[in-house]
Amino acid sequence: MDRLTALIAGFVVAVLCLAAGIWYYFGFEFLLRLILGLTYLGLFLLFVMFFGILIYAKSFKYALISLAGLLTSGYAVYQCYVWNNPIHVGYITALYVLALIAGVWWISEPDLSFSERIRSASSLEGSGNYRAAARKYEKAGQYEKAAENYLKAGMEESAAWCYEKADQYEKCAEIYERLAETKKDSYYLKEAYEFWKKAGNLERAGKCLEKYAEEEPWYWEDVAKLWEEVKNKEKAREAWKMALEYYKKEAEEEGVFWEDVANICKKLGMEEESRKAWENFLNYALKEAEQDDAWWKHVAEAYEKLGIDEKAKEAMKRYEEYRKRITSAE
Structure with a gap:
């Protein structure tokens, strides 16, 4: 047992011993009042802080929620002290538990409205609410259905992610190729290459990586190796030439790249070079x-x-x- 674990264990034992002592000398009711009182006191102070911050930030909507928490927790502290209406503490505790459950439920699907939350994925899909349907399908682990709905909603990157989860790598690659074209961003070509490679389509992977290397020339060597892998000697040679051109420029600035230049020249049969x-x-x-x-x-x-x-x-x-x-x- 390490030192931190020992300290934590010691603290827990000390708290339990203290609680047992209070129970023994003052009774269970006093212990319950003390625990609830300290808990609600902490919540009261927290809500006071939140209320002040939200008022300062002029976020009056959430300030009202904090005010409700402040008043209920403050009243609970008072009741724990006087204990003349303990049932009220029970009501407030039940209210807080329900609020916690509702909060967790809300956070689980933060971008869905209340009506979208209570409807099924198929119902949402049938009504044309493809974004919400996709979220529901995704949460249920039905990734292909989720991807289809994301595509209908125009959310192609989310669709690609779901197709990846469903091991539909070809569809991922197609989406990323399309995104590269529409968004004019070479990053998507790199993604398309990765997924075509996962799908086992090295020809398509090579074409994507070739386009990517036109903007990121240090990838020409990878392009050449990929074309060699698919036995396309002509394309491999062209890619090696492009890699050589890149490494020559780099070698002029940083001499360590002369080794790469030498190796590529030899591969291309350029012995003197x-x-x-x-x-x-x-x-x-x-x-x-x-x-x-x-x-x-x-x-x-x-x-x-x-x-x-x-x-x-x-x-x-x-x-x-x-x-x-x-x-x-x-």
């Missing part, structure tokens, strides 16, 4: 190794790719020495 990229990466790695010995591993890799085996061994030896120092320090 690949070698030049490895040379650039080597120069970058050597500079980094001056500051961080962990980079000797990358230096060794670059030398190895360039066929300079002796230098590669020396660099790897320095990296291994660095690893030994790190291990011994731990």
Whole structure:
């Protein structure tokens, strides 16, 4: 048992012992009055605070509700003290319990009106209230019916979410493709790609990711790999070229990307360009190794790719020495 659990357990035991002592010396009725009195006193103070805040905020509608709570809880505190009409405390307690139940019920469907709450989903659907019907179907776990009604209500993203819950990934993807077109937002293309992939339709997934990469070019490598997966060599090659173009621009600003340039050039059969990229990466790695010995591993890799085996061994030896120092320090 940890310290916090022990403290909580100790507090609970202390409260129970105190309650038992009060019951023993003063009787159950006094204990009940004390518990109810303290509870309603807390509620009274809470309602006083809420009432003041709401009046200040000029929210008079909710201020009236707080005032009702303030008056009832205040009267309950008074009755707990005088105890000449204890039945009134019972009435107020019952009222608060009912209010709590009603509040929980209301919060469970906050965007539905009272009439919508008491009607069935099929009834709402039949009357053309598709939004409310969709909410009802969704709450009941009938996600396909919910999605259909969301679509009728023009709430496509909610429909997509429900189709996802129903494992209808193709329909999700279709909705997101449509949203990408209507809203001119590439984010939806990424979502469509994910769902086409889940649905097993890699061709459609590739087309969506390709469109997405036109705006977010760091995804061209993923596009290329996806086209390779579906054995579309021509599209894969075009995507690799686009990825190469992107990484070249990045490498001009951050030398670490020369490694990616080198690997893509090799994949495209551009051996001379690949070698030049490895040379650039080597120069970058050597500079980094001056500051961080962990980079000797990358230096060794670059030398190895360039066929300079002796230098590669020396660099790897320095990296291994660095690893030994790190291990011994731990």
